[in-house]
Amino acid sequence: MSVAGPHDGSYAWSLEWSGVDPSAAVWWLTILGIVGLLLFDYVFHVRRAHVPSLREASVWSALYVGVALLFGVGVWWFGGSGPGAEYFAGYVTEKALSVDNLFVFLVIMSSFKVPRAEQQKVLLIGITLSLVARTAFILVGAALINLFAWVFYLFGLILLVTAGNLLKPESEESHAPDNVLIRFARRHLRTTDVYNGDRMSTVVHGRRVLTPMPLVMIAIGGTDIMFALDSIPAIFGLTQNVYLVFTATAFSLLGLRQLYFLIDGLLDRLIYLAFGLAFILGFIGVKLILHALHENNVPFINNGRPVPVIEISTGLSLVVIIVVLLVTVLASLFSPKGVAQNAISAARRHALEYLVVERDPHVREEIFQRLLAEEAQLRKLPEKYVRRISDDEQLVALLRRAHDEHDRTREA
Structure with a gap:
């Protein structure tokens, strides 16, 4: 895929996109800015353990999205419409994939x-580890693209397979954190199931042991590395400019923590998001294969000569991505099935949090009040969903246990 030509040069520090990376100064300023945003989060947001309010999560999510959009405007202004469209297409795609990962x-x-x-x-x-891992993947991907034109065929096939997998129904058990690193840590390290705030270790019976915190971080970091195997080929299908790939990926990850708390209550409701993402990844996969055919030098395809095929422009890609995401998100939010699934999943999750996760009395009471509101919503669902809930013996028993526990706590 060719990128837009350089800007007219009226700015001394223009980004010069015609196959040339931005200057070292621009690279370092960008890296320092991203590292600075991460450090700001570490120092001012997670140093003191707390549950972000809806207002806090909303403000900071909007701030990070605003920074990413302003950066894209800068790319468009100094680099031209081609790189600008590539950045926005990459950012929107990576952000949508990140929401699915949540x-x-x-x-x-x-x-x-x-x-x-x-x-x-x-x-x-976990996000920090993911950013480091994805940066390494980006560098490897860029090197492979420069060395082997057939890599575009491979990336395209990866995305088509991933799109197909997204259409398969998955249960929560399929995402259970049971990878090789977790099993190794549990087998060879001293661990406990008891948390000690956000500390990595604690003392149990006079012995220093690891809390579950490092295991959770390994699980999230390892899972996100697996996600990168899909997302990095996807963004290389939209632009091969390493600077744009890196910045779009980085900005999609920044603010993901705040977004988690902002849309936690909506995650289960986005029932059609997987279908939208499958379409987008399939679309980018086809785009990559068409580009590979256009640049073909594989001997057994057309005798190693380029194949005259139509290539999909970045502008069209950006429009398709935005329209598909809007349609799938709106369809999910206004779907009765989405409302029912969200209410059922939220009630089950908050009942478990009340019973086995939280120990702070004030936090537990807040969770129970949310549970009551969700149960009221469940009773207002259409009859077929109410019957489905009544037939779910495990859910009914879980809700009953939560109420019994709350009654015992009040009596105590």
């Missing part, structure tokens, strides 16, 4: 019974 993070948090107040630190460290 559901898996939620499953991991529930599996490890991470207290709500401690989840911020887990997420931020």
